[in-house]
Each structure stands twice: as C-alpha cells, then as structure tokens.
Amino acid sequence: MAQAELEKLRNVGILGHGGCGKTSLGEAMLFAAGATQRLGKVQDGTSVLDHEPEEIKHQVSISTAFHSLAWNKYPVTLIDTPGYAAFLSDSINCMRGFNSAVFVLNPAVGLRVEAERLWARANEDRVSRLLFVSKMDHEQANVQERIAPLLEGLEAKGIYLQMPLGTEVNFKGVVDLLSMKAFVYNGDSGKFTEGEIPAELKDSAEEWRQKMVEDISESDDELLEKFLDGKELTTEELKKAVRDGTRERKLFPILFGSPLRQVGIAQLLDAVLDYLPSPVEAVEAEGENPTNGEAVKRKTDANAPFSAYVFKTLIDPFAGKLSIMRVMSGKIASDITCYVPNRQLREKVGHLFRLEGKKQEAVKEAFAGEIVAAAKFKDIATGDTLCDEKAPIKYEDPVHFSPNISFALEPKSKADEDKLPQGLHRIREEDQTIELHRDEETRDFILSGMGQQHIEIVVEKLKRKYGAEVVLKAPKVPYKETIRGSASAQGRQKKQTGGHGQFGDTWIKVEPLPHGAGFEFVDKIVGGAIPRNFIPAVEKGIREAMAGGYLAGYPMVDVRATLYDGSYHDVDSSDMAFRIAASMGFKNAVEKAKPVLLEPVMNMEVSVPDECMGDVIGDLNSRRGKVLGMDTKGHIQVIKSRVPMSEVLKYAQDLRSITSGRGEFHMEFAHYEELPPHLAEKVIKEAKARKAGEQEGEHKAHG
Numbered sequence: 248m249a250q251a252e253l254e255k256l257r258n259v260g261i262l263g264h265g266g267c268g269k270t271s272l273g274e275a276m277l278f279a280a281g282a283t284q285r286l287g288k289v290q291d292g293t294s295v296l297d298h299e300p301e302e303i304k305h306q307v308s309i310s311t312a313f314h315s316l317a318w319n320k321y322p323v324t325l326i327d328t329p330g331y332a333a334f335l336s337d338s339i340n341c342m343r344g345f346n347s348a349v350f351v352l353n354p355a356v357g358l359r360v361e362a363e364r365l366w367a368r369a370n371e372d373r374v375s376r377l378l379f380v381s382k383m384d385h386e387q388a389n390v391q392e393r394i395a396p397l398l399e400g401l402e403a404k405g406i407y408l409q410m411p412l413g414t415e416v417n418f419k420g421v422v423d424l425l426s427m428k429a430f431v432y433n434g435d436s437g438k439f440t441e442g443e444i445p446a447e448l449k450d451s452a453e454e455w456r457q458k459m460v461e462d463i464s465e466s467d468d469e470l471l472e473k474f475l476d477g478k479e480l481t482t483e484e485l486k487k488a489v490r491d492g493t494r495e496r497k498l499f500p501i502l503f504g505s506p507l508r509q510v511g512i513a514q515l516l517d518a519v520l521d522y523l524p525s526p527v528e529a530v531e532a533e534g535e536n537p538t539n540g541e542a543v544k545r546k547t548d549a550n551a552p553f554s555a556y557v558f559k560t561l562i563d564p565f566a567g568k569l570s571i572m573r574v575m576s577g578k579i580a581s582d583i584t585c586y587v588p589n590r591q592l593r594e595k596v597g598h599l600f601r602l603e604g605k606k607q608e609a610v611k612e613a614f615a616g617e618i619v620a621a622a623k624f625k626d627i628a629t630g631d632t633l634c635d636e637k638a639p640i641k642y643e644d645p646v647h648f649s650p651n652i653s654f655a656l657e658p659k660s661k662a663d664e665d666k667l668p669q670g671l672h673r674i675r676e677e678d679q680t681i682e683l684h685r686d687e688e689t690r691d692f693i694l695s696g697m698g699q700q701h702i703e704i705v706v707e708k709l710k711r712k713y714g715a716e717v718v719l720k721a722p723k724v725p726y727k728e729t730i731r732g733s734a735s736a737q738g739r740q741k742k743q744t745g746g747h748g749q750f751g752d753t754w755i756k757v758e759p760l761p762h763g764a765g766f767e768f769v770d771k772i773v774g775g776a777i778p779r780n781f782i783p784a785v786e787k788g789i790r791e792a793m794a795g796g797y798l799a800g801y802p803m804v805d806v807r808a809t810l811y812d813g814s815y816h817d818v819d820s821s822d823m824a825f826r827i828a829a830s831m832g833f834k835n836a837v838e839k840a841k842p843v844l845l846e847p848v849m850n851m852e853v854s855v856p857d858e859c860m861g862d863v864i865g866d867l868n869s870r871r872g873k874v875l876g877m878d879t880k881g882h883i884q885v886i887k888s889r890v891p892m893s894e895v896l897k898y899a900q901d902l903r904s905i906t907s908g909r910g911e912f913h914m915e916f917a918h919y920e921e922l923p924p925h926l927a928e929k930v931i932k933e934a935k936a937r938k939a940g941e942q943e944g945e946h947k948a949h950g
C-alpha cells in the first residue's frame with residue numbers, strides 16, 4: 248500500500264459479547280461495500296467470516312476472521328473476533344493487531360462479563376471505538392434508558408450521534424444529529440433515501456441534538472467556553488471534537504442499526520472513516536531493546552527499520568501455516584530475513600497474503616500499519632516479534648490464559664492414538680490455550696482448555712483436520728493419599744525355592760509430613776543390620792509402594808519413612824528381596840498410621856448477573872463449596888469460592904443451565920484437602936471394583 252493509501256486505511260476490529268451480532272455486522276458491512284456479492288448469514292452457514300466447519304455447525308465464531316472492503320475509496324480491514332468466553336483469548340490477543348474497533352452492544356441483554364473483559368483490554372491496548380447498538384429490530388422504545396447502565400458499567404462517555412427511527416419491526420433508519428438528516432431504509436433491501444426529518448419527530452431530534460452538542464462540548468475546553476457563551480458550534484467544530492475525542496478514547500460515538508435487515512450500515516461505515524484512526528496515526532509502539540532491556544519506541548512509519556508482531560497463527564488446509572502479523576514499522580517483503588530477537592531465530596519470508604475470509608490474496612509486500620499473513624514459517628509462533636537484526640526490538644508478550652477445565656480423551660483405536668499428539672500439536676500452534684498431557688497414574692490423555700465447548704470443538708477439529716477420533720470422558724479426579732498418624736512395622740521377605748533363596752528383613756517407621764512436603768527417606772541403620780549396598784533397594788521399594796497407594800491406588804504424599812532396623816542373609820539377600828521387604832514393611836506401617844484420601848480443591852471465580860446470584864451460591868453450597876467473598880462489577884457479581892474438583896467436573900454445562908448462558912467462570916487448582924469419610928469410602932469401593940475388573944480382564948486375557 249502506498250503512503251497515501253496507508254493514511255486512509257482503517258483496521259477495524261468488531262468486538263462485543265458472545266452472540267451480540269458481530270459476524271452479522273461484518274457481513275452486512277462487506278455486502279454494503281460490495282466486497283461480497285450476497286449477504287452472508289450466520290444462521291444459514293453462508294458467512295464468509297464464520298467459515299470454519301465447526302463455526303458453521305455451532306453458529307458461533309471460534310476464531311478471529313479477516314476480510315477487506317473499500318468504502319468511498321478508503322481501504323478497510325475488518326477483524327471479526329469471537330465473543331463467547333471460551334474463545335475470548337483469541338479476541339483479546341488479536342487486539343494487538345488493530346487500533347480501531349466497532350464495539351457492539353445489545354441493550355436488551357445488558358452488560359455481559361465478556362464485554363467487560365474486552366472493553367478493559369481495548370483500553371489497555373489503546374483501541375479507539377465506536378459503539379454500535381445492534382439488533383435494533385429487537386429493541387423496544389426508550390433504548391437510551393437501557394444503554395445508560397451499559398455506559399456506566401464500561402465507564403465510557405458515550406455520545407449519541409444518531410437518533411433511531413422507529414423501534415422493533417418498525418425500525419427503519421436513523422437521524423444523523425450532526426447534519427440533521429434522516430436516512431430512511433426501504434425494507435430489508437439495504438437501500439435508503441436521505442431526506443428531511445419526519446415532521447412528528449423534529450422536536451425529539453432537536454432534543455437529542457441539544458444533548459449531543461452539550462456532551463461534545465464538554466470534551467473540549469474551547470468548545471465548552473463557546474457553548475456556555477451561548478454561541479453556535481459549527482458542524483465542522485463538532486465533528487473535529489468527536490474525531491479527536493474518539494482517537495484519544497475520551498469519547499465513544501453511539502450509532503444504531505440492524506445488520507440482519509441491513510439498516511444503518513452505510514452510516515456506520517461513514518463513521519468508521521470519519522472518526523476512527525488509521526493505523527499510521529497510532530501512537531508510537533513501545534517495545535524493548537532485547538540487547539540491553541531498555542525501552543524503545545517505534546513510529547508506524549514505512550521508512551523506519553522493519554518490525555512486526557505476530558498476533559495469530561492459522562493452519563490453513565491449502566496454504567499451510569499462516570503467521571498473521573501487524574507490521575509495526577518499516578516494510579516486509581517476500582525475500583527478507585526476519586529476526587526473532589528473544590529466540591535468536593532467523594527465518595526467510597516466503598509468500599505473503601492478505602486474508603479474505605477463508606481465501607487469501609497474494610501480496611508482494613506490506614508496510615507499517617498493515618495486517619499481513621506470512622506462509623510457512625517453521626518456528627515463528629504467535630507472540631513473536633519479527634524485526635531487522637540491525638535494529639532489534641521486542642514487543643510485549645501475548646496475554647497468557649490458563650485452561651480452566653480438563654477432560655480425559657480416549658482414542659477410538661490405536662491408529663487414532665498415534666495421530667493424537669501430532670494433531671493436537673498442530674491445533675496448539677493456532678490455539679495456545681489448550682494443553683495435553685498424559686496422566687501418570689491413569690495413563691489417560693488429559694486435554695485442558697477454556698471451557699467445555701472449547702474442548703468439544705478441539706475434539707471435532709482433531710477428527711476433521713488430523714483424522715484422530717477420540718471420545719471425551721470426564722477426567723478421573725487425581726486423588727492422593729497420606730497418613731495422619733505415625734506407626735512402625737516389619738516387612739520380611741523369605742522364600743526358599745530351589746537353589747538360592749530370597750531374604751530381606753526391614754523395620755520401617757512412617758510419620759506424616761506437612762502439606763506439600765512430598766516424601767522423605769531416612770536411613771538410621773547402624774552396626775550393619777542391613778549392609779549399605781541394599782539401602783537404595785529399600786528406598787526404591789518404599790517409593791514404589793508410595794506410588795501405588797494403600798487405600799485406593801492413588802499416590803501417597805507427605806510421608807517420612809525411616810528405616811531403623813532389619814536383618815539379612817549372607818547368601819540369600821538381594822536388592823530384589825529388600826525391595827519387596829521394604830514395600831511390605833511400608834504398607835504394614837501405613838495400615839496402622841491412619842491412612843486417608845486427599846482430594847483436589849479448586850479456586851473458582853463465577854461471574855453472573857445480579858438476578859442469578861442466589862441460585863449460583865445455593866448450587867455452590869450443594870457442591871460442598873465455600874464462598875470466600877463477592878465483588879460487584881456493575882450488574883455483575885463475582886463470586887469467589889473454593890470447591891472440590893470432583894464436584895465441578897461438568898460445571899460449564901451446569902452453570903449454563905442455571906444462568907441461561909449468562910454466567911462465566913474460571914477455576915484453578917488451589918490445594919489438597921482430606922476427603923470426608925463417607926465419600927472416601929465410596930472412592931475406595933470404586934477403586935476395589937476397578938481393580939477386581941482389571942484382574943478379571945487379565946485372567947481372561949491369559950486364559
């Protein structure tokens with residue numbers, strides 16, 4: 248893009264809570280600008296933005312999508328982000344790619360936690376925003392009354408630049424309060440006429456305008472003085488004040504529309520050009536000099552040394568790996584070598600693309616301010632800074648999200664099991680919020696992610712893209728065992744079979760250690776009761792017994808084992824004999840030392856609207872949860888609690904039904920606590936049944 252074009256460019260994110268109508272708005276903007284030939288619809292699966300099969304199936308945006316359009320010869324790149332909590336990490340990290348956004352509000356629904364999180368992040372990333380009140384064909388009269396608490400919750404100074412014409416099915420356009428013109432739409436055609444304000448609405452339009460002028464003048468001292476002196480403010484003055492206020496994120500212009508019915512879209516696009524900044528107007532980017540750690544600033548200038556920030560990675564079925572970056576300074580072209588300073592990595596740029604929904608358009612180069620995708624980088628990943636090695640700079644790392652839910656995966660066949668790790672590795676390149684590990688005890692594959700729907704979608708992707716079919720199981724709770732008392736016991740192994748016998752004899756004392764201390768082995772053998780060379784075998788035997796547990800097969804923790812006596816046989820003693828003896832001795836001692844089961848307890852933060860709070864707290868109590876405290880954020884209550892993991896394995900699903908999808912939660916491991924006896928009994932019984940089942944299975948296999 249030439250410099251003149253770059254100054255006109257707008258990189259516009261579409262942000263807002265899950266299901267507020269972002270993708271539909273993006274589609275309406277593309278269609279209005281002639282970038283698509285027909286209006287894509289989410290519910291028909293015809294959206295060019297929600298194009299992934301999983302997005303079409305579930306009718307939600309899972310991954311941020313990009314598409315460009317031109318409006319009045321201004322190039323605009325739309326960035327349609329997901330809104331549901333499980334996919335919000337992508338939206339939040341993609342915000343580093345743009346400095347302008349349309350923030351979608353649904354006053355009828357209120358302020359959702361997701362919107363608050365996005366808003367806070369947009370403040371941090373210094374993103375200028377227009378507020379778009381969408382689904383106006385669903386809004387009742389007096390919409391301002393429902394918008395006020397949203398603005399309050401977001402701590403945003405909103406400025407009404409429009410007055411809606413009609414409500415619900417009769418919503419047919421907007422009055423532009425600066426020009427005092429009415430834009431009346433002809434049905435759902437997207438066509439409109441610009442004309443006089445209908446006579447019966449003139450008075451209320453005047454009122455709205457008065458309010459607007461007052462609000463705008465408050466943002467600028469000079470204007471305020473003029474206004475208070477009773478002087479008329481010109482449209483140009485007002486417009487400039489809105490533009491400046493929006494750029495500085497002091498003001499947030501409010502516009503109305505209905506993407507589904509294509510009303511208000513042209514006026515929104517005009518406002519994008521009028522008020523939102525181009526990326527070259529962005530404040531200087533701040534980074535760090537990787538050689539000395541000093542702060543450095545870079546202007547969004549095509550003539551400065553090259554630097555770019557990779558904010559997203561996509562694995563495209565045809566183009567392969569695409570690293571999507573915002574060029575922060577200078578230019579990137581197909582032959583240069585990029586340097587990743589913090590990893591001292593060098594990679595040559597291959598093909599460059601502009602993303603258009605699921606398609607890509609090849610470009611030769613891209614300049615500061617542009618969003619561009621580079622194909623087939625080998626090691627460059629999301630969050631990397633790319634730069635000119637002679638002018639090194641590193642930008643801030645992406646926001647890290649820790650998974651809040653885990654499921655066990657059961658591969659359908661050996662072939663599926665083989666494909667699983669590789670497939671997940673590829674998915675992880677796109678989505679750093681998932682984690683896979685193998686449970687040491689159960690040998691289950693454990694997949695962790697940001698919510699149940701997130702995990703389900705990862706499983707669908709595994710099958711579709713990488714041919715690995717797996718079944719989801721609720722994970723086995725990782726119980727642990729410990730002891731509450733101290734005891735000593737003997738373990739003696741004596742066998743006489745044929746030639747050599749086996750002899751080992753140990754006396755072991757066990758004592759509880761504080762939480763988290765793990766295991767301690769103390770050797771108090773004196774006078775050669777057991778020869779030194781057998782001591783390691785004793786420790787090994789005890790460790791094996793610890794790992795296998797005593798009550799229900801769960802690993803034992805926080806125990807000190809002291810070997811204080813024993814005996815041996817000159818010929819028949821061996822490492823093996825002492826290992827077995829020690830293991831028996833340890834178990835005999837544990838039996839007398841009040842063994843107990845421990846369960847993992849989670850820290851949970853549940854955010855719900857006021858009216859659901861009672862139900863959610865009641866439900867947490869019924870899950871043995873302890874409410875620790877409460878925070879109020881606008882109309883949202885944040886309940887902090889501690890709940891045993893076994894009680895919240897399917898919490899995502901349950902919270903959804905308690906709150907009709909309006910709640911959000913996050914949990915992380917806190918500590919282990921003793922499992923109450925009646926529940927311990929149940930777990931022990933289940934473990935015994937499982938063991939019996941396994942043994943029977945083995946017998947059958949052998950028989």
Ligand SMILES: Nc1nc2c(ncn2[C@@H]2O[C@H](COP(=O)(O)OP(=O)(O)OP(=O)(O)O)[C@@H](O)[C@H]2O)c(=O)[nH]1
Pocket residue numbers: 263264265266267268269270271272289290306307308309328329330331381382383384385504505506507508
């Ligand atoms: N009545 C009405 N419904 C709308 C309008 N815009 C979108 N919807 C509906 O709202 C639902 C969600 O729309 P999307 O565009 O997928 O919303 P989104 O914000 O992109 O959703 P996520 O990306 O999943 O957060 C769909 O069923 C749309 O048909 C509108 O202007 N009027």
Ligand SMILES: [Mg+2]
Pocket residue numbers: 269270271297307308327328329330
């Ligand atoms: Mg969407």
